[in-house]
Amino acid sequence: MKPIRRRSDALRNDELILDAALELLRQKGPDRLSTLDVSRAAGLTTGAVYARYENNEEILVGLWEQRIAEPMRAFLQTSLGVLGSTEQRRESEASIAQTLLDPASPLRPGIGLLIASTRIAELAEIITPQIQEWFHELGITDDLTDVAALQKVSVLSFTLGCLHASSIGMLQPADWKVVESMAHHILDHPFRDDDHFHEPIVPPPIRIADDNANREALLNGTAQIIARGGIERASLQRISRAAGLNPSTLFYEYRTRDLLFADAAAKILHCLYEARRTPNINSTPLIASSDAPKYFADPRLIAFRTQSKMYGPAATNGWLAPQGRAARRLMLEFDLAAMTNMAIRSAYTLVDEQGTAHAAESLLADFSIPL
Numbered sequence: 629m630k631p632i633r634r635r636s637d638a639l640r641n642d643e644l645i646l647d648a649a650l651e652l653l654r655q656k657g658p659d660r661l662s663t664l665d666v667s668r669a670a671g672l673t674t675g676a677v678y679a680r681y682e683n684n685e686e687i688l689v690g691l692w693e694q695r696i697a698e699p700m701r702a703f704l705q706t707s708l709g710v711l712g713s714t715e716q717r718r719e720s721e722a723s724i725a726q727t728l729l730d731p732a733s734p735l736r737p738g739i740g741l742l743i744a745s746t747r748i749a750e751l752a753e754i755i756t757p758q759i760q761e762w763f764h765e766l767g768i769t770d771d772l773t774d775v776a777a778l779q780k781v782s783v784l785s786f787t788l789g790c791l792h793a794s795s796i797g798m799l800q801p802a803d804w805k806v807v808e809s810m811a812h813h814i815l816d817h818p819f820r821d822d823d824h825f826h827e828p829i830v831p832p833p834i835r836i837a838d839d840n841a842n843r844e845a846l847l848n849g850t851a852q853i854i855a856r857g858g859i860e861r862a863s864l865q866r867i868s869r870a871a872g873l874n875p876s877t878l879f880y881e882y883r884t885r886d887l888l889f890a891d892a893a894a895k896i897l898h899c900l901y902e903a904r905r906t907p908n909i910n911s912t913p914l915i916a917s918s919d920a921p922k923y924f925a926d927p928r929l930i931a932f933r934t935q936s937k938m939y940g941p942a943a944t945n946g947w948l949a950p951q952g953r954a955a956r957r958l959m960l961e962f963d964l965a966a967m968t969n970m971a972i973r974s975a976y977t978l979v980d981e982q983g984t985a986h987a988a989e990s991l992l993a994d995f996s997i998p999l
Contacts, residue, residue, distance in 0.1 A: 641670075641680065642680055642690075644671065644672060645666060645670050645676075648666050648669035648670035649670075649687050650691055651669065652666060653688075653737040653741075654736065654737045656968055657737075657744075657967060657968045658688055658741055658964075659744065659858055659859075659860035660860055660968075661688065662684055663678065663684055663687065666687060685749075686750060688741060688750065689750050689751060692738070692755060693754065695734050696734050696735065696737075697758065699733075699734055699738075700738055703735060703787070705766065706724060706727075707784055707786075707787040708766060708784070711780070711815070717815070721811075728787075728799060729804065736791070736794065737795075739792055739967075740795070740964050742755065743961070744964065746960075747857055768784075792963055795963075796966040796967055798977070828942055828945035828949050830946040830951045830952050831947060831951075831952050833955075834851055834896065834955050835848065836851065836895045836896065838895075840881070842873060842877055842880075843891075846873065846878055846888065847892050847895055849869075849873075850862065850867050850889070850892040851892070851896050851958060852870045853866050853867050853870055854958060854962075855954045855957040858961045858964065858965075859961055859962075864885060864888075889971070890971050890975065893971070893972050893975035893976075894975045896958060897976060904943065904983075905986070920996055920998050928995040929997070931995060
């Protein structure tokens with residue numbers, strides 16, 4: 629009986645550890661989750677946790693394998709249901725909305741593990757091949773001329789993007805109907821084999837300008853370090869070295885780490901949002917007017933759809949290109965930080981509101997479309 633009891637105790641402890649770790653992951657993110665915190669939250673000794681998981685990173689691996697991978701795989705599978713019949717689409721959309729708007733969903737902290745897996749080796753060894761296997765099973769190929777596969781990638785990118793937004797409080801229940809209507813339009817007007825696309829629009833290097841030379845160096849040094857290892861691992865000494873300044877200069881300009889990161893978040897995010905804007909290439913000034921478009925075949929709406937179809941994928945491909953890696957990593961790391969850091973989330977919200985205002989002005993000026 630003793631071996632059976634020991635196995636039973638080990639299984640019970642593992643459940644306690646993973647339950648506690650998932651809640652801490654939701655509260656703190658992957659970079660601040662610690663064995664000590666997990667043991668306290670689980671009501672176990674640190675020895676009991678170490679007996680099952682060698683270090684913090686292995687706890688994250690356990691969370692992915694035992695709590696997140698299966699619902700994430702199901703979410704991706706469900707997302708592709710929108711490509712089916714009308715009834716399948718309706719059922720898939722209802723399931724997607726339920727997942728996105730559920731604050732207790734394990735997929736919200738799961739997104740954090742996806743982001744962190746690019747720089748945490750233990751996660752990368754598990755998650756990367758697993759995601760690749762899932763995509764293969766879902767019919768996604770490496771052939772860039774495979775339109776059906778690209779359509780699936782677009783759907784998964786869209787739903788994962790919505791999951792990102794919900795994880796940082798930027799997708800509320802009232803927003804879903806708008807998102808759903810946008811998705812319907814995209815699904816009803818898919819890309820065709822004869823569509824022509826603009827070459828990739830690579831985001832420019834992220835460079836922050838400031839009237840204070842020391843602050844400019846510190847802010848750009850901060851951006852470099854965050855892109856490499858995330859916000860939680862961006863130490864002030866590393867930032868000082870990247871800026872080519874002494875730590876004393878850093879503390880003269882910013883008395884605390886929080887002040888530095890608040891300023892960095894606001895300015896870096898502003899640069900990132902500017903880099904994501906579609907170039908101002910309005911070629912239809914003669915069709916703009918004071919009246920808003922009222923029917924689908926309005927020339928202004930046709931021009932807008934044509935531009936979106938041509939330049940949307942070009943902007944996405946530019947961000948995915950090797951030259952866009954630094955900007956992409958910065959955006960993802962701020963996504964990750966905004967899940968648990970309210971100051972970062974506030975900066976994110978402000979910059980997003982400014983981006984929305986800019987988009988509204990552009991739509992109105994170029995196509996007479998009110999937002």
